[in-house]
Amino acid sequence: xxxxxxxxxxxxxxxxxxxxxxxxxxxxxxxxxAAALIRQQDSIIEAxxxxxxxxxxxxxxxxxxxxxxxxxxRVETIAEGLRQVVDLEDPVGRVLEAFxxxxxxxxxxxxxxxxxxxxxxxxxxxxxxxxAGLCLKTGNAVVLRGGSAALESNRRIxxxxxxxxxxxALPADALQLIEDPSRASVDEMLxxxxxxxxxxxxxxxxxxxxxxENATVPVIETGAGICHTYLDESAQPSMASDIAFNxxxxxxxxxxxxxxxxxxxxxxxxxxRELADRMLNAGVELRGCDRTRxxxxxxxxxxxxxxxxxxxxxxxxxxMVSGLDEAxxxxxxxxxxxxxxxxxxxxxxxxxxxxxVDAAAVYHNASTRFTDGFEFGFxxxxxxxxxxxxxxxxxxxxxxxSTKYRIYGSGQIxx
Amino acid sequence: xxxxxxxxxxxxxxxxxxxxxxxxxxxxxxxxxAAALIRQQDSIIEAxxxxxxxxxxxxxxxxxxxxxxxxxxRVETIAEGLRQVVDLEDPVGRVLEAFxxxxxxxxxxxxxxxxxxxxxxxxxxxxxxxxAGLCLKTGNAVVLRGGSAALESNRRIxxxxxxxxxxxALPADALQLIEDPSRASVDEMLxxxxxxxxxxxxxxxxxxxxxxENATVPVIETGAGICHTYLDESAQPSMASDIAFNxxxxxxxxxxxxxxxxxxxxxxxxxxRELADRMLNAGVELRGCDRTRxxxxxxxxxxxxxxxxxxxxxxxxxxMVSGLDEAxxxxxxxxxxxxxxxxxxxxxxxxxxxxxVDAAAVYHNASTRFTDGFEFGFxxxxxxxxxxxxxxxxxxxxxxxSTKYRIYGSGQIxx
Numbered sequence: 001x002x003x004x005x006x007x008x009x010x011x012x013x014x015x016x017x018x019x020x021x022x023x024x025x026x027x028x029x030x031x032x033x034a035a036a037l038i039r040q041q042d043s044i045i046e047a048x049x050x051x052x053x054x055x056x057x058x059x060x061x062x063x064x065x066x067x068x069x070x071x072x073x074r075v076e077t078i079a080e081g082l083r084q085v086v087d088l089e090d091p092v093g094r095v096l097e098a099f100x101x102x103x104x105x106x107x108x109x110x111x112x113x114x115x116x117x118x119x120x121x122x123x124x125x126x127x128x129x130x131x132a133g134l135c136l137k138t139g140n141a142v143v144l145r146g147g148s149a150a151l152e153s154n155r156r157i158x159x160x161x162x163x164x165x166x167x168x169a170l171p172a173d174a175l176q177l178i179e180d181p182s183r184a185s186v187d188e189m190l191x192x193x194x195x196x197x198x199x200x201x202x203x204x205x206x207x208x209x210x211x212x213e214n215a216t217v218p219v220i221e222t223g224a225g226i227c228h229t230y231l232d233e234s235a236q237p238s239m240a241s242d243i244a245f246n247x248x249x250x251x252x253x254x255x256x257x258x259x260x261x262x263x264x265x266x267x268x269x270x271x272x273r274e275l276a277d278r279m280l281n282a283g284v285e286l287r288g289c290d291r292t293r294x295x296x297x298x299x300x301x302x303x304x305x306x307x308x309x310x311x312x313x314x315x316x317x318x319x320m321v322s323g324l325d326e327a328x329x330x331x332x333x334x335x336x337x338x339x340x341x342x343x344x345x346x347x348x349x350x351x352x353x354x355x356x357v358d359a360a361a362v363y364h365n366a367s368t369r370f371t372d373g374f375e376f377g378f379x380x381x382x383x384x385x386x387x388x389x390x391x392x393x394x395x396x397x398x399x400x401x402s403t404k405y406r407i408y409g410s411g412q413i414x415x
Numbered sequence: 416x417x418x419x420x421x422x423x424x425x426x427x428x429x430x431x432x433x434x435x436x437x438x439x440x441x442x443x444x445x446x447x448x449a450a451a452l453i454r455q456q457d458s459i460i461e462a463x464x465x466x467x468x469x470x471x472x473x474x475x476x477x478x479x480x481x482x483x484x485x486x487x488x489r490v491e492t493i494a495e496g497l498r499q500v501v502d503l504e505d506p507v508g509r510v511l512e513a514f515x516x517x518x519x520x521x522x523x524x525x526x527x528x529x530x531x532x533x534x535x536x537x538x539x540x541x542x543x544x545x546x547a548g549l550c551l552k553t554g555n556a557v558v559l560r561g562g563s564a565a566l567e568s569n570r571r572i573x574x575x576x577x578x579x580x581x582x583x584a585l586p587a588d589a590l591q592l593i594e595d596p597s598r599a600s601v602d603e604m605l606x607x608x609x610x611x612x613x614x615x616x617x618x619x620x621x622x623x624x625x626x627x628e629n630a631t632v633p634v635i636e637t638g639a640g641i642c643h644t645y646l647d648e649s650a651q652p653s654m655a656s657d658i659a660f661n662x663x664x665x666x667x668x669x670x671x672x673x674x675x676x677x678x679x680x681x682x683x684x685x686x687x688r689e690l691a692d693r694m695l696n697a698g699v700e701l702r703g704c705d706r707t708r709x710x711x712x713x714x715x716x717x718x719x720x721x722x723x724x725x726x727x728x729x730x731x732x733x734x735m736v737s738g739l740d741e742a743x744x745x746x747x748x749x750x751x752x753x754x755x756x757x758x759x760x761x762x763x764x765x766x767x768x769x770x771x772v773d774a775a776a777v778y779h780n781a782s783t784r785f786t787d788g789f790e791f792g793f794x795x796x797x798x799x800x801x802x803x804x805x806x807x808x809x810x811x812x813x814x815x816x817s818t819k820y821r822i823y824g825s826g827q828i829x830x
Contacts, residue, residue, distance in 0.1 A: 016747070016771060016773075019770075019771075019773075020770055020771070099792065101790070101791070101792060105781055105785060107791060112773075114803050114804075115803065193627070197803050198803070198804060216627055216628050218633075218636075218803070218804045219633070221633075236826070239826040242826060243826065243828060245828075250828070250829055354821045356431060356434075356435070358431075358434075358527075358819075362820070362821055363824060364823050364824060365823070365824040365825055365826055365827075366822055366823075366824025366826070366827040367824075367827065367828045370520060370827070370829060371820075375829070376516075376522060377514065387633055388529050388530065388817035389529075389613060389635070389804060389805040390805040392817055392818050392819065392820075393819075393820050402803035402804070402807055403807050403808075404774070404775065404777065404807065404808075405775060405776040405786075405791075405807075406769045406779075407776060407777070407778045407779070407785065408779050408780070408781075409778060409779060409781025410780055410781075411651070411654040411657060411658065411780055411781070412782065412785070413657050413658060413660075413665070413781075414661055414784040414785060414790070
């Protein structure tokens with residue numbers, strides 16, 4: 001039996017215990033896990049050093065190495081994240097509906113854990129702890145498959161967390177790490193129907209695509225974001241500039257940052273030059289349509305492939321449109337149903353945009369950067385769903401639950 | 416461009432109109448559709464006759480031909496089904512959550528249509544109308560791919576329904592039928608990401624399996640049901656007999672009927688013989704474990720493969736167990752997370768069973784046959800979900816919706 005199948009089977013057994021724990025039991029375990037991370041931080045940082053050294057030897061970029069690096073203060077932040085999950089409301093065991101049928105059957109719809117969650121993610125070891133905390137708090141077992149670049153860090157972290165679980169009400173087997181760094185372990189995980197109830201990928205576009213294309217286990221697609229901001233004819237100029245600038249520059253590496261700016265031609269003729277300068281001064285490379293380049297000659301010619309690319313970088317496409325409909329059509333063609341924004345003083349245009357654009361989050365006069373569990377007040381999130389089934393947008397704890405009908409009878413049979 | 420891709424693209428365009436219709440507009444269209452079916456019933460029955468004749472020539476069984484046959488009264492029943500959907504509450508456009516953030520952002524979570532729903536189903540032409548009605552009522556466009564055995568019937572029905580839509584506020588293109596009877600059209604449908612938002616298969620186990628294994632479009636898995644009834648030591652004998660008999664015999668062909676009876680050894684020693692006789696007298700073939708066969712020699716030896724088979728027929732597995740845990744373990748191994756029942760007078764055992772058995776519907780002292788949209792009071796259903804994501808159990812109209820966050824700002828940017 002493969003490492004994966006064996007650990008997933010242990011997780012499934014553990015899930016049967018996990019689903020009947022009290023909130024207190026789960027919270028105490030999370031606090032013990034946080035304490036263990038702090039107590040064992042030296043050994044975690046030591047394991048992390050091995051990853052960093054191997055990464056450096058392999059020529060990993062310094063910015064990636066920086067994201068991978070654990071320090072005492074970063075371990076403290078990660079542990080604090082676990083403590084914050086304690087404060088979140090437990091979404092399991094709620095009676096969502098309850099009704100009695102004319103034949104006397106009493107039907108209750110109850111929220112229950114999903115069961116066993118498979119997480120596939122890339123570099124940063126903090127995701128290991130975040131995912132463990134959110135999955136265990138919701139009564140799920142979790143099988144983690146992190147990136148090979150963080151293997152030593154993840155191995156030690158999971159060891160520490162499992163040791164901590166051993167003295168709690170939670171079965172240590174509810175937390176599993178797949179150590180096989182090969183692509184084969186991912187491929188196998190995607191087909192593990194019957195052992196995994198859902199797979200959640202977290203990472204770049206190619207990781208997500210591989211999961212969506214090959215999984216037979218149900219998937220919650222997360223993260224890929226080609227987000228647009230549309231500056232309408234009546235947009236208030238300084239607000240438009242601030243929102244567009246924030247959406248592009250405040251943190252370009254994340255999924256809810258802007259990749260393409262759509263500008264109404266009349267707004268563009270009055271204000272695009274100034275906005276382009278602001279972007280250029282911040283080091284943003286501009287790619288524009290012909291009409292944009294007539295105003296901003298610094299922009300290179302944008303291609304259809306550019307419109308379909310999530311840069312996650314200081315690059316911005318600019319496309320001039322003749323009105324709202326053309327903007328909506330462009331988003332329909334190139335958007336990834338993540339976050340889309342219109343800046344306008346025209347209330348009717350705003351409502352049409354919010355109605356017709358099909359995305360997890362649609363904004364009027366605010367930066368797309370707000371699509372985030374903390375910003376919505378949900379607390380830590382397992383990801384941002386860009387699909388329409390089950391959960392859409394920032395996924396708080398309820399996204400990690402399912403439901404079950406409990407029916408109480410007194411001998412009813414169907415006539 | 417293939418027929419499928421072309422029609423799905425038209426459906427996607429139509430979906431952008433569908434999502435902003437009023438409930439009245441949708442209800443009027445449903446009533447017009449129902450009236451058109453009645454008005455055009457002769458041509459529908461005529462088309463159906465071609466399917467029946469071809470089926471008979473191909474050696475289709477009489478029972479299947481009967482399910483396929485349309486008569487005047489069956490068309491009336493189908494039209495009545497559409498009228499009943501009118502009475503169901505429109506789940507679209509509800510404000511599910513609304514809150515204001517400290518920075519002044521107003522966030523609303525709104526229910527929206529899923530978009531374009533792909534339905535893949537088998538023989539019966541009534542599913543064509545049911546699915547059309549439920550999908551259109553929820554503001555979705557729908558691409559139907561019915562079984563080839565009903566192709567002429569489906570073609571005429573969809574023609575009639577589209578003609579009816581032409582004089583309503585709904586775009587006729589929101590309703591599409593794939594006429595290509597080849598397996599290739601199903602395979603293509605399963606990969607139509609970007610045009611279809613979800614695929615819902617409705618049919619036998621092999622259809623469902625094909626969809627789950629090959630789809631890259633999100634799937635709502637429905638229908639396959641290996642359901643168990645467990646008669647506990649303290650079960651009230653006549654209630655136990657009635658529930659087990661009803662679960663097996665009332666309509667064996669459906670997914671929520673019982674395939675395996677689990678019997679506590681002590682209950683079995685007192686009551687199994689009598690219950691077996693009742694089953695045998697109703698024409699049920701029995702397959703049993705060794706201990707069962709000691710009491711019921713008429714039963715042939717049951718195999719592990721039998722336990723994993725959905726018979727949909729007058730066949731029953733009987734397995735004797737030493738207690739609750741063994742029953743739950745058996746269900747965990749062979750169940751399909753559809754409907755499971757315990758008959759017991761022991762309240763604690765009932766609660767343990769309902770807690771630990773992982774299924775869409777878990778019953779105490781009632782027949783599993785109640786897992787059904789009408790029986791739950793939800794009205795017509797698009798299917799019974801046996802997966803844990805998005806919807807579980809009988810899927811009423813809300814299962815055909817997604818959500819969207821609308822965020823209203825006044826220039827907020829992220830710091």
